[in-house]
Amino acid sequence: MSFDVPDDLRYLESHEWVRVSGDTAEVGITAFAQDELGDVVFVELPEEGAELTAGEDFGVVESIKAVSDVYAPVSGTVTAVNDRLRDEPELLNEDPFGDGWMLEVEIADESDELLSPAAYRDQIE
Amino acid sequence: MTLRAPPLSAVHQRADASFTDFGGWEMPVEFESIRTEHEAVRSEAGKFDVSHMGQITVAGPDAATLTQRLTTNDVTVLDPGEAQYGAITDEDGIMLDDTVVYRLPEGAADEFLFIPNAGHDGEMTERWLSERDERGLDATVTNRTEEYAMIAVQGPDAPDLLAAETAVSLADLSRFEVADGAVAGVDSLIAQTGYTGERGFEILCPPDEAEAVWGALECQPCGLGARDTLRLEMGFLLSGQEFHPVDEPRTPYEAGIGWTVKLDTEFVGRDALEGIAADGPEEKLIGIELIDRGVPRHGYDVTTPDGEPIGHITSGTMSPTLGAPIALAYVPAAYAQPDESVRVVVRGEPKKARTRSTPFLDR
Numbered sequence: 058m059s060f061d062v063p064d065d066l067r068y069l070e071s072h073e074w075v076r077v078s079g080d081t082a083e084v085g086i087t088a089f090a091q092d093e094l095g096d097v098v099f100v101e102l103p104e105e106g107a108e109l110t111a112g113e114d115f116g117v118v119e120s121i122k123a124v125s126d127v128y129a130p131v132s133g134t135v136t137a138v139n140d141r142l143r144d145e146p147e148l149l150n151e152d153p154f155g156d157g158w159m160l161e162v163e164i165a166d167e168s169d170e171l172l173s174p175a176a177y178r179d180q181i182e
Numbered sequence: 183m184t185l186r187a188p189p190l191s192a193v194h195q196r197a198d199a200s201f202t203d204f205g206g207w208e209m210p211v212e213f214e215s216i217r218t219e220h221e222a223v224r225s226e227a228g229k230f231d232v233s234h235m236g237q238i239t240v241a242g243p244d245a246a247t248l249t250q251r252l253t254t255n256d257v258t259v260l261d262p263g264e265a266q267y268g269a270i271t272d273e274d275g276i277m278l279d280d281t282v283v284y285r286l287p288e289g290a291a292d293e294f295l296f297i298p299n300a301g302h303d304g305e306m307t308e309r310w311l312s313e314r315d316e317r318g319l320d321a322t323v324t325n326r327t328e329e330y331a332m333i334a335v336q337g338p339d340a341p342d343l344l345a346a347e348t349a350v351s352l353a354d355l356s357r358f359e360v361a362d363g364a365v366a367g368v369d370s371l372i373a374q375t376g377y378t379g380e381r382g383f384e385i386l387c388p389p390d391e392a393e394a395v396w397g398a399l400e401c402q403p404c405g406l407g408a409r410d411t412l413r414l415e416m417g418f419l420l421s422g423q424e425f426h427p428v429d430e431p432r433t434p435y436e437a438g439i440g441w442t443v444k445l446d447t448e449f450v451g452r453d454a455l456e457g458i459a460a461d462g463p464e465e466k467l468i469g470i471e472l473i474d475r476g477v478p479r480h481g482y483d484v485t486t487p488d489g490e491p492i493g494h495i496t497s498g499t500m501s502p503t504l505g506a507p508i509a510l511a512y513v514p515a516a517y518a519q520p521d522e523s524v525r526v527v528v529r530g531e532p533k534k535a536r537t538r539s540t541p542f543l544d545r
Contacts, residue, residue, distance in 0.1 A: 095407070096217040098500035099477050117529070119477045121216045121500055122407050
């Protein structure tokens with residue numbers, strides 16, 4: 058099976074994506090990650106104003122069968138949280154790069170480990 | 183260790199299933215998605231490859247005596263073509279396994295067939311053989327796990343699906359009854375048993391013909407993931423989670439299946455269980471539903487509202503049917519009644535929960 062890996066994003070080996078525009082970043086998990094997890098039933102995210110550290114876990118995604126930590130692709134301050142995931146965690150399965158976004162972050166620093174779309178594609182293939 | 187593979191392994195691979203190690207078997211865990219498969223079984227029908235379950239036959243003049251000695255239920259009440267659920271206990275009354283014992287239909291070469299859990303077939307065959315030899319009984323015990331594929335078809339549409347493929351009158355087959363008959367032209371044993379709470383059947387057939395049976399039952403293929411969520415909604419026990427001789431040593435009374443213990447029969451563990459039956463067990467298995475958000479998982483602590491530890495979760499999930507987080511847990515008998523306020527500790531956070539009776543669903 059081949060998974061969507063949008064060209065305008067960068068990735069962590071642990072299957073998070075980041076969409077950088079100026080000094081803000083949108084963060085989520087990849088199509089590959091949601092498929093590995095299966096039906097997502099619960100998402101635990103930090104609150105607005107929380108500080109993220111690149112490479113450290115910031116939340117938890119639970120599917121029916123598994124619990125998985127989610128890691129920060131950037132350091133910075135959380136400026137928005139996707140509240141829809143509270144009642145519609147299945148958005149992570151349905152639209153991981155769109156409606157299933159998790160956080161918006163004001164970037165202080167990026168992870169050194171960010172992968173290009175090509176490098177991430179190689180990893181999951 | 184090499185994993186045992188079910189006879190339909192290649193078929194499942196072609197269907198793009200994902201696999202997991204379960205009881206030493208490489209079994210399909212998910213075909214479509216756990217939720218899709220779960221919902222298919224509750225509303226229409228689904229089929230499961232459960233060939234990892236063991237099959238052991240017992241024949242000869244002392245077959246009934248031997249099987250009676252090693253299971254908690256009373257096998258002497260079974261007529262040919264009838265089956266019963268029971269536990270296999272040690273001298274202390276601790277559950278080693280749970281099983282369905284079938285008294286095979288008239289004309290079968292063997293009198294009894296029982297189904298130990300995945301990976302237990304070798305150990306249970308040994309147990310039957312050593313008890314036989316110790317008691318000088320005349321019985322033949324054969325591990326036939328490799329001689330059978332086992333396919334479950336479960337759900338409200340299961341009777342119609344199976345009826346289209348067999349001449350056996352399913353209307354005359356009651357729950358926990360078993361009949362001989364062809365399914366899709368393959369000689370099989372058809373039992374009205376299952377692990378989902380829905381109407382359904384389990385079909386035992388030769389492994390090299392299993393694909394014909396599997397293919398003929400046209401419904402959603404389901405993996406062990408959905409099998410687990412379905413059984414958990416019914417509060418059914420899973421070997422290794424709700425009981426395990428080392429990690430979770432429990433009597434049938436603690437596990438909530440005291441009804442399978444017939445103290446008026448002679449079996450290994452009977453005397454210990456008689457003592458426990460008189461006083462009642464100190465701890466019991468109870469259903470739990472989380473009120474706060476979160477998903478209860480195996481091993482999580484259960485506490486009082488004040489934070490005093492009282493037990494632990496054995497199995498938990500987000501119930502696809504109820505849309506609520508549910509679990510089974512062992513707690514002191516005083517808490518083992520519905521509507522007690524408790525907490526489940528999820529990643530260090532106490533989450534509000536209440537005890538519930540099982541099954542979680544009316545079926």
